[in-house]
Amino acid sequence: MKVLISGTASAAGWPAPGCGCASCARVPRGRSRTSVRLDAPGVPPGGPVPHLPPGDPGPCLTPDRPVPHVTPVPRVGPVPRVPSGVTVPHGDLPSSGFVVLPPSGGSLPPGYQARSGPDGLTVTTPDGLRILYAAALPALPFPYATTGPAEEPDMVLVDVLDRPERLGDLRRRGLVGERTHVVAVDVDHRVPTEAELARRTALWGVRTVPDGTVIDLRDPPPTPPLLPRRTLLLGGSRSGKSAEAELRLAAEPDVLYVATGPSGEGDPEWSRRVRAHRDRRPAHWGTAETTDLAGVLRSATSPLLIDGLGTWITAVFDECGAWSGGEGLDAVAARCDELVAAWRQTRVRVVAVSDEVGLGVVPHTSSGRMFRDALGRLNQRLSMESEDVGLVVAGRLLGPI
Template identity: 65%
Template sequence: MKVLISGTAGASGWPAPDCGCASCARVTPGRRPTSVVLDGSLTLGGSLPLDGSAALDGAVRLPLSGPLPPGCRASPGPDGLTVTIPGGQRVLYAASSPSSPPVPPPHGESPHGESPHGESPHGGASREERGGQEGDTGDAEEALNLVLLDVLDRPERLGDLRRRGLVGERTHVVAVGVDHRVPTEAELIRRTALWGVRVVPDGTVVDTSEPPPAPVPPPRRTLLLGGSRSGKSAEAELRLAAEPEVLYVATGPSGDGDPEWLRRVRAHRDRRPAHWGTAETTDLAGLLRSADTPLLIDGLGTWVAAVFDECDAWPDGTGGNSGDGADAVAARCDDLVAAWRQTRARVVAVSDEVGLGVVPGTASGRMFRDTLGRLNQRLALESEDVTLVVAGRLLPLPI
């Protein structure tokens, strides 16, 4: 099947007419609204909605221009519009119709710079151990030939499609509906490369009889550093958004006894993909050694604080501290670094950059800063990818 992708932008195009945002000012030469022609006879993305089509998220209707050619079937559903052409090849069209605001709402972080979190109803168990969850379809479904997806809307939809077997190694996944929700073409390409999605210029022809381009293997170990409210947690989630399975590792307090913190925990948990698992633990070394799915660790700052608590290593208020406690903290850090070095799982970890502020005024503050700063250095040395996040902007830190 040959597919002409004559337009790839959102409903208003990119740049959007009369839009004054920075993204629309930067983009050149621009992109036309999404329009896709299957086998020269069926157009998706036109202005006419499919009669009786299902609504996505209660608002978005999936357009199909013109009548269905003989032998074609169109099936609307919660994933989008699935079109089957003669011969059995299937295309999923899941592009949002309305143009979205240029700046998405930021992901929340805790007052300490780490994302609030909490144990999900499914804990850290695998899908098989859970006996399935909402959205599971049991046995893997047959893979689609082509997916045309608005990945800027909810990239985790792609992870769910992969988890359910609808996107496989031979599935072409192409970004459509792109617009000023992303600041530049370069950032669009960066994000879609993280997710294994193709970005093509308007006018591209995709031949589904040929295999899709091989994705670039992601780094095994990624360390994201930043200050409070820097955007580091949002970037960590972005890195893993399209994975079929992710274990979110929460290292801080659950919020019991603190209503305001508990609200943050719940809001953060609710925004994570429903098919992600959650583990609330400080045994990071054990997880790194045993995990067989990608890990998102958020974060190392709360882990260090928890380890100080567990080892009773905080200063006693006179400037001194338990030597045994400090040695125990050092041993836990050594064990974490060794497990990080040896892990076979893909892991993205978030940590506070503690070296940019004033010297803390307390012995406990200085001890925390020194311990976390040294840990950051050691993990960075053993990482393929280290990035500093400042005001949502990324500064790669090459070795």
């Protein structure tokens, strides 16, 4: 069965009419609101496909987050006109009618089944193929089944800019596998550029396609790019390096977040920082609070996010009594050697965050200089053992470096 993805943007499109943001100003080719049409074998072509009144945003996810405008089911008709400026190779479009997904009213043609649940709307075609529109849909105005076991769909249409962790949860529960076509929809100016959209979706194993793309579900999905096993992200204070690290692993089914800093007990300001990080992470991620990074790297069976090396080396200085120098510094060096060796041999994907200490002023205390030198040397060594190293400045990734 073939699927025509005639639109891929959110309700307002990209660029959004009248929007003066930088993203809308530099998008190279416009995208229209999400509209996905399924080949309906055996359904004869009909008349024109009706649409909702112009300007009607359709039903809403939340008062301020509209569902993309779609044609209600049943909307069966000839192959729709592809948006201007989009070229579809001749012969790729099926000649039979279409059923439009997701629906907003009406009933399904014979042989089609639909199930609305917490993961979104699943439509099953007469030949048994399943397409999941992964969105929290409002109550639908016609009887859709809401029971029955969830099965792995053949295609998932997902707004990964909203919640990429939703895709990770689907993978964790076995609803997205290697043969699932995963396509980004509802894209818009929440991402600064098309290039950044492509970068993120590549990290998440999601396909980004232009409007007018036809996908044959009988074909296997493209092989995802090979992702780096070891990634080191550097940046200054409040640079956005932790958010970038979380973004890297957001669509993974299982992640262990390794927190190396103090819990914040007795320090309200630090507690707020810790809580903000915790609230930002997907609920299905695990958490380990430890300074035994070498042990975690050796025993890990799922991807790791280590945040971060600056607080880790601070704790190691405390544990080794190294702030006054002497033998304590030798103990710190030994712990760093152990960490580098484990990092070099790890078999899981790992993203680590560290402070770039080489851009500031020279610390005026000897302990400050010792800390700076130890962390700077550790950053250099881990960088040399990493497939991917990036510098984050003012929320933007500069790199790889």
